[in-house]
Amino acid sequence: MTAMPKWADAVLVPLISLLIAFVISGLVILAIGEDPVAAMKLMVTGALGSTYGWGYTLYYATNFIFTGLAVSVAFQAGLFNIGGEGQATLGGLGVAMACLFIPWPHWSLALIAAVTMSALFGAAWAAIPAYLQAKRGSHIVITTIMFNFIASALLVYLLVNVLRPVGSMDSASARFGEVMALPRLHDILGLVGIPFNNRNPANISLLIALAACVGVWVLMWRTRLGYQMRAFGKSEKASVYAGINPVRITMYAMLISGGLAGMMAINTVMGEAGRLLMNSVEGAGFIGIAVALMGRSHPVGVFFAAILFGFLYQGGAELALWTKIPRELIIVIQALVILFTGALDDMVRRPVASLFLMLQRRKA
Amino acid sequence: MDFLTLIQILDSTVRLATPLLFACLAGLFSERAGIFDIGLEGKMLAAAFLSAAVAAVTGSVWLGVLAGIFASLLMAGIHGLASITFRGNQLISGVAINFLASGLTILLGQSWFALGGRTPSLTGDGRFGPITLPFAEALAPIPYLGPIYSELISGHSALVYIAVACVPASAWLLYRTRFGLRLRAVGENPAAVDTAGVSVTGIRYAAVAICGVLCGLAGAYLALGLAAGFGKEMTAGRGYIALAALIFAKWRPWYALGATMLFGFLEAVGNRFPNIEIGMISLPSQFMQALPYVLTVVILAGFVGKATPPRAGGQPYVKER
16 A cells, blocks of 8 residues: 555545546436536536635635634544534634624724634533543544534524524524624725625635634644644554543644634624524534545645535535526535545545556556 | 323324334444444435335335335445445444435435425325224223323334334344344454354444334334425434434343433423423423433433443454454
């Protein structure tokens, strides 16, 4: 297996997996009596053909960068955090806490508070499963799934009974103040003279997401803690033998992971809706799994995979608008990507590896 | 609360617990053989969809059940391929199956029936009717015992009785047969089974197939017994509740009956009384919905009894180590 060069492992194998997923999705489109080529064209023009489309693509991508990084950090430490959904829900609550009760004079101060609160709330929601895994050995996958459901029940309760303004029928919080509206991508790009459509929700959170990518890279590959997390993920026994404290690493990895997932909420809750809605996460926590698998748990890979899924999301919405293909096509594509890049990875990898082995033998 | 209300709640407990029981036993077989399965939800959903679709087209409820089992087996086949043959991550495979079912059911449903992802409503022979046990009418007037027999025990659909019968059948298969012994051994120490000359792959595939059949029954019951047709995301997290029940039951068939009945009871009470007043405190309905999950976390944390999963769970078996 050493014959496979690094680039093949990092780029070629995921690309082949992606191709298989797309081909099968195309067959599904054919099976429901639509034209896959026309559908693909529509998706590309709808998502990337205008700055309006790009705005939505980048808005969705921002969510997926956060959740993808969250899953990646946990993956690197050998943990499967399937609870991004719940952590992002709690993150939304954190943003609402920061924005509803304090009259901030300027959006930048509100943003700092919102980032802090969302990360804290997300991390707190990950802390309990992490503690149970580290100290009591309860399986983190099961506990984080359970915490997703508990989070959604908690949010419904709070929205209906506590945060809903008096007299409102809508189960949503009050609107945040006008001052707290985040600058849109349109405004930011306008400063440097680039024209960008202003009817889309892409906002400054994208820059925070990019900063988070850099931050995660520095953390994982340039700090002692990151090294310990990766070592722990590669081999628990060896790292414990080398003096790494498993409880500490599990806790840190999950806290960072939960914090990143929680920060997604600044994009949706503060950047787009301007108030806390019932279902603002919309499955982005789960897409983080696909993004992390596709991006090989590396910030650069996560960034590109997030853009890809942002494109799929916006393109899928366009499809639902103009054709008879339902929006749920994206869920199928997402499932196939998870299946081929995650679970059936070996099926794709084995032939590629033997191909490289053959080439190498011929050279020798 | 009077006696009749109690009987009604228990009656709805039995109905709500049935899909959980099927799915829980399904997970039991899979996990006892060392294959983690968080794709119960997806398999149930796929089965519910295809069973409702076939029952709607053919008008036959049993053909619907067969179609449901077929759909669930297909999903189980993918899971087996990924986690046994290609030694992939079983958890990730389960996640993929859940999304695949969630997307495909709506896509195909919309394309076949154009009802926004639903299937046509089932009537008559297209869905399960109640089975009245002998003497139910005659015994009904007897105080207490009469209603218990005629309301609670009699008058459910065939799949409910099949589900309950599956509990002793599973216990017998797992603890009293050679196959059961091997299945449990594969989940604890596959290398030992392999050394004895038994195919680990074969046993694991068999376990995954049994899991598929049972999930198929769970889904079919949802669409043909509990409801009259398929609706978007109609499993509504039941696959995960079944998973929770499996942990609650510590991977044992009889305990599974108890755990699923408990979770079914919680759901039935939640449906009947949206808000519960206990003295000064009023429990909101969301609390009842979250309770199974909270209980599972408490059990997993080991504060109330210890739940020990099969030792080789989640690990693909590699012959040479």
